[in-house]
Amino acid sequence: MKTLICNAQLVNEGQISTQDLLIEGGRISKIARQITAPADAKVVDAQGNYLIPGxxxxxxxxxxxxxxxxxxxxxxxxxxxxxxxxxxxxxxxxxxxxxxxxxxxxxxxxxxxxxxxxxxxxxxxxxxxxxxxxxxxxxxxxxxxxxxxxxxxxxxxxxxxxxxxxxxxxxxxxxxxxxxxxxxxxxxxxxxxxxxxxxxxxxxxxxxxxxxxxxxxxxxxxxxxxxxxxxxxxxxxxxxxxxxxxxxxxxxxxxxxxxxxxxxxxxxxxxxxxxxxxxxxxxxxxxxxxxxxxxxxxxxxxxxxxxxxxxxxxxxxxxxxxxxxxxxxxxxxxxxxxxxxxxxxxxxxxxxxxxxxxxxxxxxxxxxFQLKDRGYLREGYNADLTLIDLNKPFHANKENTRYHCGWSAFDGYNFQSSIIGTWVNGNHLFDGEKFINRQFGQRLVFDR
The missing domain is CATH 3.20.20.140 (Metal-dependent hydrolases)
Known part of the structure; x- marks a missing residue:
């Protein structure tokens, strides 16, 4: 699957920049100021929110x-x-x-x-x-x-x-x-x-x-x-x-x-x-x-x-x-x-x-830990990504807690930010409200 994330604020290697990011074959294939979406790509408009390495x-x-x-x-x-x-x-x-x-x-x-x-x-x-x-x-x-x-x-x-x-x-x-x-x-x-x-x-x-x-x-x-x-x-x-x-x-x-x-x-x-x-x-x-x-x-x-x-x-x-x-x-x-x-x-x-x-x-x-091809927004790296809305509050409570144990020390706290998207190896798994895919992750590989 190909995915184009456009209009994102990329936070990476000490800089924040407005960029598009293209995912192909589970990896980041291109990062540029403006990328034309391939015909077979899913397009996600980040709407100016912040995209970081997961x-x-x-x-x-x-x-x-x-x-x-x-x-x-x-x-x-x-x-x-x-x-x-x-x-x-x-x-x-x-x-x-x-x-x-x-x-x-x-x-x-x-x-x-x-x-x-x-x-x-x-x-x-x-x-x-x-x-x-x-x-x-x-x-x-x-x-x-x-x-x-x-x-x-x-x-x-x-x-x-x-x-x-x-x-x-x-x-x-x-x-x-x-x-x-x-x-x-x-x-x-x-x-x-x-x-x-x-x-x-x-x-x-x-x-x-x-x-x-x-x-x-x-x-x-x-x-x-x-x-x-x-x-x-x-x-x-x-x-x-x-x-x-x-x-x-x-x-x-x-x-x-x-x-x-x-x-x-x-x-x-x-x-x-x-x-x-x-x-x-x-x-x-x-x-x-x-x-x-x-x-x-x-x-x-x-x-x-x-x-x-x-x-x-x-x-x-x-x-x-x-x-x-x-x-x-x-x-x-x-x-x-x-x-x-x-x-x-x-x-x-x-x-x-x-x-x-x-x-x-x-x-x-x-x-x-000398991980291979992870931890950065770089072309050729695995597309492990998190999209953050800094202006969307998240109220933690028992109803939205996802731990098996069913509780959190943060219950009742109003966070000022929300996670609105998570990609693992290029698979869009979570959209901020619900899970939209169920692809399993990969064994981490080390460059040692």
Whole structure:
């Protein structure tokens, strides 16, 4: 199918320009100020709205296999498409865990038969699967995921020899969840001694504290520099950690390592004042912290200390989130449908430019993970596109929420922008109101 998108404001590679864009054979075949539509082309008039490369989300938990009551690759990829996310990279803490190559390939088979978005998967690290990591073909997975702090499941990697072995031998990017479990456990004991089981939800950021984050992030960056590894530190939450990346990125360059960092949409959008209203709905690991931390993260995006904006989409059922105590309520929240429009709120509020948002949600992800022919609006690249109306409000509510779990921490919020079109590999899947096509996405290919 050929598609001509005309009268669009293209946001790409630091510039905004009025252009037409022609799609042929699933790829962008031409970008020009004015393109005559081929006779057999479908024409979409963008009416001056903004066309961007689709968001590439490098951190999601789609819960398959093992937890279909929370979500599936089919349900959550569908929600992602409606949110302007065209590709995702999914985490290994499912059941069975993705900690061997057979489990990894099983996920690819599942996605090929059900995912509307393009997909890749992480191989998970444990204290005893270093040999499996060594066997990994660098083009077989988006990266190796290391839980350097316990979050959910039992994938904590805390053996010093194993950590050194992973950082010395991983054939691909190492993506880390950085929180110190001993510090968190000590904080939990103090809180339990004071409150029993009635720990206030707004103490989550003090229990999973800035000290816990900093200690683990410091360890990860030091290991990367020691072993000249490729490290991507996921979901930063504190102002305290940022100096590591201001300093260590320069040191890493000198030592032959490669270190990048990311922030998630909810840590940019919420702060600890939101616990009073939202409670367990915004309980996540690492925790949402203070307004000062939130502002520091926003500044770090603008100053390019933080490279990528992602989601850490992690749905739980409504019933699980209504648990009676702090310890029983699981951590994680669904985000892929609302992440991009929540980041666009920072544009409306004067915090981010559109060019910066595209850099952090698409360009930088493609570069960090060495994706082939994705992440940019370029002739010859796969046509993964998102059309945005900055002047069309979107009121989030249960009726228009597309997550399998059926709820969102954004319920009741009036976003100032809407996603009005999503294309994946040239297929127009979503028109802003409904799904108009059901073509499955492709396995992401790397240029490594």
């Amino acid at each position: 968001m590439i989300d490098d951190q999601v938990h789609f819960r398959e296999p093992g937890f279909p009551n929370k979500g599936t690759i089919a349900s959550e990829s569908r929600a992602a498409i409606s949110g302007g996310i065209t590709s995702f990279m999914e985490m290994p803490n499912v059941n069975p865990q993705t900690t061997n190559l057979d489990a990894l390939e099983d996920k690819y088979h599942r996605a090929a038969a059900s995912s509307l978005a393009n997909y890749s998967f992480y191989l998970g690290a444990t204290n005893d699967n270093l040999e499996e990591i060594k066997r990994l073909n660098p083009n077989q997975a988006c990266g190796v995921k290391v839980f350097m702090g316990a979050s959910t499941g039992n994938m904590l990697v805390d053996n010093e020899d194993t950590l050194n072995g992973i950082f010395a031998n991983s054939p691909t990017v190492i993506a880390t969840h950085c929180e110190s479990s001993p510090i968190i456990q000590a904080n939990e004991e103090v809180a339990r001694a004071k409150y029993g089981d009635a720990i206030p939800m707004n103490l989550h950021g003090e229990i999973r504290s800035r000290e816990a984050c900093l200690a683990s992030s410091r360890l990860a960056t030091s290991l990367a520099i020691k072993h000249k590894a490729r490290l991507h530190v996921l979901h930063l939450t504190t102002a305290d950690e940022l100096y590591l990346f201001e300093k260590n990125k320069q040191l890493a360059d000198l030592k032959g390592a490669n270190i990048t960092a990311e922030v998630c949409a909810h840590h940019l959008f919420f702060n600890d004042s939101n616990y009073e209203k939202l409670g367990s709905l915004i309980k996540c690991n690492p925790a949402i912290k203070t307004a000062a931390d939130q502002q520091a993260l926003i500044d770090a995006v603008n100053n390019d200390v933080i490279d990528i904006i992602a989601t850490d989409h992690a749905p739980h059922t409504w019933e699980e989130k209504q648990a009676e105590s702090y310890f029983k309520a699981p951590s994680g929240l669904p985000l892929v449908q609302h992440a991009l429009i929540s980041v666009l709120e920072h544009y409306h509020n004067g915090h981010f430019s559109l060019e910066k948002i595209v850099q952090k949600t698409s360009h930088a992800v493609a570069e960090r």
